[in-house]
Amino acid sequence: MSKARLVITAVVVEGRSQADVARAYGVSKGWVSKLVARYRDEGEAAFEPRSRRPKTSPTAIAPAAVELIVRLRKQLSEQGLDAGPDTIAWHLRTHHQLTVSRATTSRYLTRHGLVTPEPKKRPRSSYIRFQAALPNETWQADFTHYRLTDGTDTEILTWLDDHSRYALHVTAWPRITGPIVRDTFRQTVHTHGVPASTLTDNGMVFTTRLSGGRGGRNALEHELRRLHVIQKNSTPNHPTTCGKVERFQQTMKKWLRAQPRQPATIADLQTLIDRFLDAYNRHRPHRSLPHRATPAAAYHALPKALPATSRDPDTHTRIRHDRIDTSGVVTLRLDGRLHHIGIGRTHARTHVILLIADLDVRI
Numbered sequence: 249m250s251k252a253r254l255v256i257t258a259v260v261v262e263g264r265s266q267a268d269v270a271r272a273y274g275v276s277k278g279w280v281s282k283l284v285a286r287y288r289d290e291g292e293a294a295f296e297p298r299s300r301r302p303k304t305s306p307t308a309i310a311p312a313a314v315e316l317i318v319r320l321r322k323q324l325s326e327q328g329l330d331a332g333p334d335t336i337a338w339h340l341r342t343h344h345q346l347t348v349s350r351a352t353t354s355r356y357l358t359r360h361g362l363v364t365p366e367p368k369k370r371p372r373s374s375y376i377r378f379q380a381a382l383p384n385e386t387w388q389a390d391f392t393h394y395r396l397t398d399g400t401d402t403e404i405l406t407w408l409d410d411h412s413r414y415a416l417h418v419t420a421w422p423r424i425t426g427p428i429v430r431d432t433f434r435q436t437v438h439t440h441g442v443p444a445s446t447l448t449d450n451g452m453v454f455t456t457r458l459s460g461g462r463g464g465r466n467a468l469e470h471e472l473r474r475l476h477v478i479q480k481n482s483t484p485n486h487p488t489t490c491g492k493v494e495r496f497q498q499t500m501k502k503w504l505r506a507q508p509r510q511p512a513t514i515a516d517l518q519t520l521i522d523r524f525l526d527a528y529n530r531h532r533p534h535r536s537l538p539h540r541a542t543p544a545a546a547y548h549a550l551p552k553a554l555p556a557t558s559r560d561p562d563t564h565t566r567i568r569h570d571r572i573d574t575s576g577v578v579t580l581r582l583d584g585r586l587h588h589i590g591i592g593r594t595h596a597r598t599h600v601i602l603l604i605a606d607l608d609v610r611i
Contacts, residue, residue: 255280256287256294313346314356321362328506329532330499333357338533338540379411383546384443385553386410386480387436388493389454391424394501397512404500404521405429407436408493410447412546413534415496415525416440420517429453430467437475444553445478449490455481464568464581464604476555500524568602578602580609 251273258269259280266284270277287294320339324331333353340346340353357363380386391405403424407417417436421428437443448454456466465473472479482489503524504511511517533540541549572578576593578600579586589609591600603610 251275252283252294255283259284260287309348309352309356313340313348316340316344316346317348317353317356318360318362321357326506328503329527330535332535334535334540335533342533380409380553381411382550382553383409383411383414383548384441386445386447387416387443388490389429389433389446389448390490390493390497391451391453392497392501394420394504394517396514396517397510402514402517404497404517405432406493406496406500407432408496409440409543409547410492411550412543413492413496413536414543414547415529418500418521418525420514420521422514424453426453426467430471433468433471441552442475442555443477444555445480446472447480447482447490449482450484455479457481458484466581470582478556496528499528503527568604570600570602572596572598572600578611580604582607 255269255273255275258264258272259266264272266280267277270280283294317336317340320336321331324335324339329335333350336357337348337350337353340348354363386409388408388410389406391403394402394404396402402420402422404418404420405424405428406415408415417432417439419432433446450458452466454466454468456464456469469479500521504517504520507520511520529544530542532542534543534546537543537546568580570578572591572595574593574596576591576596578589578591580589580602581587587607589611591598591611600611
């Protein structure tokens with residue numbers, strides 16, 4: 249039984265005073281008076297719970313604004329772009345001179361059934377975030393796979409600025425190799441200057457540090473040392489270290505899949521990538537940047553970091569333990585090239601120590 253029914257019964261049936269009933273049930277005399285008046289006007293309908301929704305909503309947005317929110321959500325989703333409340337609110341403010349808060353945008357998206365609940369999704373506050381303080385302080389690099397319409401597998405290589413999320417250089421290839429990584433790095437440097445550091449995973453095209461000491465420096469490592477650029481690599485099995493470039497690749501591939509005409513050749517794929525880069529860098533707000541700035545605006549807003557100038561001379565020195573092969577040869581890799589050093593068949597399968605300083609080698 250509801251408290252309203254108890255209060256009305258106590259006054260109407262038992263004949264108790266409204267003040268006495270108010271004290272007995274711990275409610276105000278005004279509420280008791282309102283209930284009794286409602287019962288005398290409406291009868292049994294007075295026992296039904298009433299909505300607490302206000303009769304007017306002076307702060308509610310106009311129906312046309314709600315329709316615009318829904319339309320933007322649909323348009324951005326069909327284009328393969330981010331269509332969250334932050335992005336929609338940015339488009340409303342930037343292109344339609346309409347200020348709507350993120351919470352209001354989210355509320356109307358939910359009311360129209362355009363939000364999929366994700367109760368198991370990890371909250372953003374649980375992540376430990378890091379970000380370079382200046383543009384060119386750190387460049388992240390990675391590559392991902394993408395299939396053409398005939399099923400041919402291609403690989404897309406990305407160089408991304410850690411501070412601004414600016415996509416510096418993105419190119420498609422049949423297969424990513426060490427020289428390609430070095431050459432694209434050189435092209436990016438020619439356009440944007442030399443970075444202070446790079447951050448990649450431990451793929452062999454980026455580093456040979458997990459190769460057991462047998463490979464020496466690869467092409468990219470030699471180029472970084474020549475330019476005094478600090479090389480940083482993620483811990484094995486921790487992909488979130490390079491999370492910015494991986495998140496960029498997810499956004500790019502989502503956009504590519506949403507295009508009405510899928511690429512049939514690498515040239516077609518590169519054309520689509522170039523279109524995406526223009527939208528991503530210059531016309532799309534980035535929710536991780538202050539004031540939802542575009543990556544291009546964030547990249548050009550501050551002075552660029554520079555590499556350290558004090559470093560050891562560019563000498564490729566290392567100690568390597570190896571064994572002479574059956575033909576009497578030891579193979580040495582330097583700057584991406586293999587060098588075969590003949591020792592003699594009489595020393596075949598002999599364990600040796602190599603003292604290496606560039607191409608001056610003592611065995």
